[in-house]
Amino acid sequence: MAGVRASVVAAVVCLLFAGACGKRSPGGGGAGGPAGPAVSGQKTEDEVSPQRPETEAADDALAKAIDRKICRKRGCCVSGIEEAGTDRKGRSMVVATIDTGYGGAASCLVTTPAEPQPFGSGALDKEPCPIKPKPAAAAAEEGGSDDDEAGDATGDDRGGDETPSELEDCHPYEYHLIVHTRGKIRARQLLSEACNNGYGAAGVGEDEITVDAEDKTFTHARNGGSAWRWGNDVTVGLDPLRIISAGTSSFWTLDEGGTSKSEDWNYDTLQGKENWSAPDCEGRRKEEEARKRDAAADTDNFAASKDYEALLIPRVQLPAAFVQDGWRTIGLGDCGAFVDGDEHGYAVYGGKGKASDAAMRVVASKDGGVLFVEVSDDRWTAARRIATS
Numbered sequence: 001m002a003g004v005r006a007s008v009v010a011a012v013v014c015l016l017f018a019g020a021c022g023k024r025s026p027g028g029g030g031a032g033g034p035a036g037p038a039v040s041g042q043k044t045e046d047e048v049s050p051q052r053p054e055t056e057a058a059d060d061a062l063a064k065a066i067d068r069k070i071c072r073k074r075g076c077c078v079s080g081i082e083e084a085g086t087d088r089k090g091r092s093m094v095v096a097t098i099d100t101g102y103g104g105a106a107s108c109l110v111t112t113p114a115e116p117q118p119f120g121s122g123a124l125d126k127e128p129c130p131i132k133p134k135p136a137a138a139a140a141e142e143g144g145s146d147d148d149e150a151g152d153a154t155g156d157d158r159g160g161d162e163t164p165s166e167l168e169d170c171h172p173y174e175y176h177l178i179v180h181t182r183g184k185i186r187a188r189q190l191l192s193e194a195c196n197n198g199y200g201a202a203g204v205g206e207d208e209i210t211v212d213a214e215d216k217t218f219t220h221a222r223n224g225g226s227a228w229r230w231g232n233d234v235t236v237g238l239d240p241l242r243i244i245s246a247g248t249s250s251f252w253t254l255d256e257g258g259t260s261k262s263e264d265w266n267y268d269t270l271q272g273k274e275n276w277s278a279p280d281c282e283g284r285r286k287e288e289e290a291r292k293r294d295a296a297a298d299t300d301n302f303a304a305s306k307d308y309e310a311l312l313i314p315r316v317q318l319p320a321a322f323v324q325d326g327w328r329t330i331g332l333g334d335c336g337a338f339v340d341g342d343e344h345g346y347a348v349y350g351g352k353g354k355a356s357d358a359a360m361r362v363v364a365s366k367d368g369g370v371l372f373v374e375v376s377d378d379r380w381t382a383a384r385r386i387a388t389s
Contacts, residue, residue, distance in 0.1 A: 066078050066178055082211045206223055323365050323367060
């Protein structure tokens, strides 16, 4: 009986180990699943990489093409690609971000091939030199005044081994328009550059890049400063390639309400606007008197200010025939500052009207400083003479 009991226990243990280790019967059952054992020379599921999407593979191919075109001899890399629509010929457009400071493989879309390392020889050549170079300051002290004289002669006090890029303390980027078909680059154009070193003593500078594939535009907005803050932005049309608009702004952080100024100009429509503010002296005087009466009031907040706004009139080079006599029969079209009775311009008398009531366009000629004003109205009335005593 002891021998039979031992045989039964051994059989149970064998079955447990067979289930745990994935052993199967010749019929293909068992814990390993119905697929059966792996065939010799065939990759298993763990060894086969999942197939990459076609769009991702196409992006990689485009990134490699851009990298070869722009960075082959510059030591830069492609760090971003953004769709920008299609041009009039049906070709695809993208905006490529080029890391010209080369922030390492982590910032690049294209992996730099690793250089083969020597094997079996030259091992000692890889060891660091045991003799450490002296710091530049110590070398200058031991070297006497020769280094000082050389520095004074050149006007360069940067030190021995520092490079201009290190002193700039910023990471440079470029933004390129790339036109391509089927992964082949047909045209390219540098759009803008950025190297944010803080853009001022406050170190609050920022670059904001916007690509609009529907409108086919690229916008670069930048701001910085210290006590006086500033900002500027440029929008570039990608097809056709042109500057569409530009704007600037500034203000003093200690009195933003009384010192702000901004200006925007659209080159496509020849329309622009300027805004600025100024301290309201009378209002601030009243605020100061109120604070004196109430000692608990905040005496540092001088907020009273006045805001102003104006339309900019373009001054352009008009055709000589138009300036001489052509203006009598040729309209201005979309050329010039636009004013109507609704949202464009400012009413100096009466209430707000409709855009269809009346409108005018104004443009100035560079030659002779002639101002042309074109007026349109839905209903013309005869002039009336007002009697005065």
